[in-house]
Each structure stands twice: as C-alpha cells, then as structure tokens.
Amino acid sequence: MVFARIQDYGSRAGNNMSPDDGPYEPLNRSWFRALVQDFTPIWFTWCMNAGIIAILLHQLPYQFNSLHVLSTVAFLVDFVLFTIFSLIMITRFIWFRRQAYYEITDNINDLALGACWPIAWQIISSLVCLIVSNTYWGGHAFTIVGYVMWWIGTGWMVAYLLFAFLTLIRRHKTKDQKLPPTIVIPAVGVATVATTGGVIASYADGLSARLAVPTIIVSYMCVGIGIFMAIFLYTILLHGLFQDGWPVPDNITSMWVFVAPMGQSAAAVQILSSAASTHGRFAGYNKGIFLTESAATPLSVACILLGLWMSGMGVIWALIAFVAMMEKAWQGKLKWSLVWNSIIFPMGTLTTSFLLFSIEMDSPAFRVVTTALVILLVLVFFLNAFFAVWRISKGELLIVRKNPRARRDENGST
Known part of the structure; x- marks a missing residue:
C-alpha cells in the first residue's frame, strides 16, 4: 500500500514535532478505516431529525390510526442510527485517539456540531418516556429509564457546552476565522435539555410530582442558558453577515440553524408551563410560593407570551434562511450537501412551538400550519436520505477511500 506522511495532531497541543516526524497515513484505505477515520459529529443530525419528527407525529393535532405507528417507526430509526x-x-x-480529538477540536464547525451527540441522546430519552412508557408492554419501568437518561444527558450537554466554549477561548481559534452559524448549536443543545425535560415531566407514565418538579426547575434554568447564550452569539453572527454576506453556497442551508435557539426555547417554556399547570406537577408538589397550583396558572400565561415573542423571532430567521437559499438557487449555485440536514431540526423546534400554541389557544390556524410544516419536514428528510444514499454509493460521502490526510513529498510522489 502507498503511504504518505502527515502532521502529528498532537503537535497542536504543544508538541514541537515537525510534519516530517508525524505518522504515516495510507493514501488508499479500506472502507472500514475510511468510515471510522472520517466520521464527524454532523451525522448525529440524522438522529436529531428523525427524533423530532417522531415527537411531532406523535403529538400532531390531526391524528389517524397509523400516525402513532409512523411515530414509533421514526423513533426506531432514531434509536438505530444513534x-x-x-x-x-x-x-x-x-483507534485514532489524539488525531481524532484534534481534528474535531481544531475545526470550529465540528467542535460545535459535537453537541449534536448529547442532543440526540436527550431526544431519545424523551421518546422513551413519551412513546415506550405509554405502551402496554412498557409502563413505569421505562419512565424511570428515560428519566435517568435525561439527567445523564443534562450533565453531558452542559459539560459539552463548557468544553466547546472553553476550547475556543484557550486556543483563540476565532481570531483569524469567521464564526460559522453552527456555533449556536451548543446553546440549542441546552435549550433541548429543557424541552425534553418538559416532555418527560408532562407525558411520562406514572411520573410523580416529586420527580417531575426538579426536572422542571433545572429545565427552566437551561432555557435561560440557551436564550442568553444564543442572543450573545446572534450579535456576532449577524455582524459577520453584515460584513461578509451569505455563507458559501455549499453551507448556505446552515442559515436555518439561526431558527433553532428561538424555536427550541419557545417550545421549552410552553411545555414546561404545561407540565406545571395542565399536568398538575406544581399542585402535586405544593411547597413554598412558586411550586404551588396558584403560581402555575400565571406562569403558564407568562410562558405563552414569552413563547410568542421568541417564535416571532424564529419566523424572521426562517424567512431570512429561505431568502438565502432562493437567492443561491436563482444564481444556479444551490446544490445538495450534508448541511441540508440543518433545515429539519431547527424548523422542527419552531413547529413544536406552533403545535403547543395550537393546544393552548385551541387555534385551527396553528393546527393547519403545524400539520403543513410536519409534512414538509418529512419530505425534506426523505430528500436528504435519497441524496445521501446516492452520494455514498458513488464513494463521495461517508466512505471515501482516498485519504485527504495523505501528503505528497517534495518530488510529487506519495
């Protein structure tokens, strides 16, 4: 097999080895080595997308007999892919240890996308409680499983948010680079902790108020982290757009990521207030001033208002992202890439917010909009799946035998 030398990624942590001292890399790899060595966190967006579609199908205002079956199928797809x-x-x-670590952490985009892993975990934890615990064969045992998974995922997600931003601070990686829109994903992840916590507190079979209330309180704290962190990052990202314009055509669909912090936070505050009031968690706990039935009703009203504010901002970001895509399409520069996965989950969070409005306001308009958006998201999911399978079959995605890390010698040979 032909080999070439590459730089040792450990040198980025302070090792002064030269590129010529680095390990050998094969120019042409086996399919398994190519799959593992090039695997990046962006693939977990498939899990996130399947998971949020499963939740939306399960809670869709217009139900028919097979819809819960389709929701369960989407959940199984999510679980298997995860x-x-x-x-x-x-x-x-x-297998690759330091090389894998530094390849991800030295790439701002991959570092931010690393939050997709715990986000996908959190969505599975909520689906275990929403779907499995409410089946005849599941029951309360799976409520406890999902509940424990949620607390593990909460620690994982908060730890990863700190790790991602501390890594950026320590390495000063952003001073010579433009921040990608994906930098908001860790903030979205913390907001997802809140939304999934609300789902568990509201719909888990047999969950007591004693277990539900700590979940609600921690989730509200996570909403605050998600909102304020996103606002700070929005300022930087919007300035970058004013200064440099749209992202490159291959990454133009990453503009949809801007929707997620507002959509997820809007959904979170609504589902948490519903758990406190409609599902009686505060009444069942009944301690102090805040954790009472009398406090739950005004809390619910305030959260609906806050949800309307954030959903409105989410709609504006969605319109901006849509215009960006249409502009590139008009110029003939729009083409499919794996980044198209960034359309589904962000719009899924906004759709979840609309679904909750349809329940809280008994609104036919929100029900129709929610249903239309869910259908659109399912179509985009299948479109992405088609192009992904096509690109994989051509050896251009996921399993790329030619090693991009291989370097040529000065004489041009490898």
Missing part, C-alpha cells in the same frame, strides 16, 4: 453512529464515533476515538 446506536450505530455512537459506536463508530467511539471507535474513532479509540
């Missing part, structure tokens, strides 16, 4: 992708990611860190 398991496979997690095994591949763990294998990459075990």
Whole structure:
C-alpha cells in the first residue's frame, strides 16, 4: 500500500514535532478505516431529525390510526442510527485517539456540531418516556429509564457546552476565522435539555410530582442558558453577515440553524408551563410560593407570551434562511450537501412551538400550519436520505477511500 506522511495532531497541543516526524497515513484505505477515520459529529443530525419528527407525529393535532405507528417507526430509526453512529464515533476515538480529538477540536464547525451527540441522546430519552412508557408492554419501568437518561444527558450537554466554549477561548481559534452559524448549536443543545425535560415531566407514565418538579426547575434554568447564550452569539453572527454576506453556497442551508435557539426555547417554556399547570406537577408538589397550583396558572400565561415573542423571532430567521437559499438557487449555485440536514431540526423546534400554541389557544390556524410544516419536514428528510444514499454509493460521502490526510513529498510522489 502507498503511504504518505502527515502532521502529528498532537503537535497542536504543544508538541514541537515537525510534519516530517508525524505518522504515516495510507493514501488508499479500506472502507472500514475510511468510515471510522472520517466520521464527524454532523451525522448525529440524522438522529436529531428523525427524533423530532417522531415527537411531532406523535403529538400532531390531526391524528389517524397509523400516525402513532409512523411515530414509533421514526423513533426506531432514531434509536438505530444513534446506536450505530455512537459506536463508530467511539471507535474513532479509540483507534485514532489524539488525531481524532484534534481534528474535531481544531475545526470550529465540528467542535460545535459535537453537541449534536448529547442532543440526540436527550431526544431519545424523551421518546422513551413519551412513546415506550405509554405502551402496554412498557409502563413505569421505562419512565424511570428515560428519566435517568435525561439527567445523564443534562450533565453531558452542559459539560459539552463548557468544553466547546472553553476550547475556543484557550486556543483563540476565532481570531483569524469567521464564526460559522453552527456555533449556536451548543446553546440549542441546552435549550433541548429543557424541552425534553418538559416532555418527560408532562407525558411520562406514572411520573410523580416529586420527580417531575426538579426536572422542571433545572429545565427552566437551561432555557435561560440557551436564550442568553444564543442572543450573545446572534450579535456576532449577524455582524459577520453584515460584513461578509451569505455563507458559501455549499453551507448556505446552515442559515436555518439561526431558527433553532428561538424555536427550541419557545417550545421549552410552553411545555414546561404545561407540565406545571395542565399536568398538575406544581399542585402535586405544593411547597413554598412558586411550586404551588396558584403560581402555575400565571406562569403558564407568562410562558405563552414569552413563547410568542421568541417564535416571532424564529419566523424572521426562517424567512431570512429561505431568502438565502432562493437567492443561491436563482444564481444556479444551490446544490445538495450534508448541511441540508440543518433545515429539519431547527424548523422542527419552531413547529413544536406552533403545535403547543395550537393546544393552548385551541387555534385551527396553528393546527393547519403545524400539520403543513410536519409534512414538509418529512419530505425534506426523505430528500436528504435519497441524496445521501446516492452520494455514498458513488464513494463521495461517508466512505471515501482516498485519504485527504495523505501528503505528497517534495518530488510529487506519495
């Protein structure tokens, strides 16, 4: 096999080795090595997308007999993909160790997308409680499973947010680069902790108020982290757009990520207030001034108002992202890439907010808009799946035999 030398990624942590002292890399790799070595966190967006579609199908205002079956199928797709992708990611860190670590952390985009892993975990934890615990064969045992998973995921997500931003601070990686829109994903992840916590507190079978209330309180704190962190980052990102214009055509769909912090936070405050009031968690707990039935009703009203504010901002970001895509399409520069996955989850969060409005306001308009958006998201998911499979079959995605890390010698040979 032909080999070439590459730079040792450990040198980025302070090692002064020269590129010529680095390890050898094969120019042409086996399919398994290519799969593992090039695997990045962006693939977990497939899990996130399948998961949020499962939640929306399960709670859709207009139900028919097979819709819960389709929701369960989407949940199983989410679970299977998460398991496979997690095994591949763990294998990459075990096999390539320092190289894998520095390749991800030295890339701002991949560092931010690393939050997709715990986000996908949190969505599965909520689906375990929403779907599995309410089946005849599931029950309360799976409520406890999902509940424990949620607390593990909460610690994971908060730890990753701190890790991502502390890494950026310590390495000063942004001084010579434009921040990508994906930088908001860790903030979205913390807001997702809140939304999934609200789902568990509201719909888990047999969950007591004693267990639900701590989830609600921590989730409200996470909403605050998600909102304020996103606002700070919005300022930087919007200034970058004013200064440099749209992202490059291959990444133009990343503009949809701007929707997620507002959509997810709007959904979170609504589902948490519903857990406190409609589902009686505060009444069942009944301690102090805040954790009472009398406090739950005004809290619900305030959260609906706050949700309307944030959803309005989410709609504006969605319109801006749509215009960006249409402008590139008009110029003939719009083409599919894996970044198209960034359309579904952000719009799914906004759709979840609309779904909750349709319940809280008994609004036919919100019900129709929610249903239309869910259909659109499912179509985009299948469109992405088609192009992904097509690109994988051509050897251009996921399994690329030619090693991009291979370097040519000065004489041009490898």
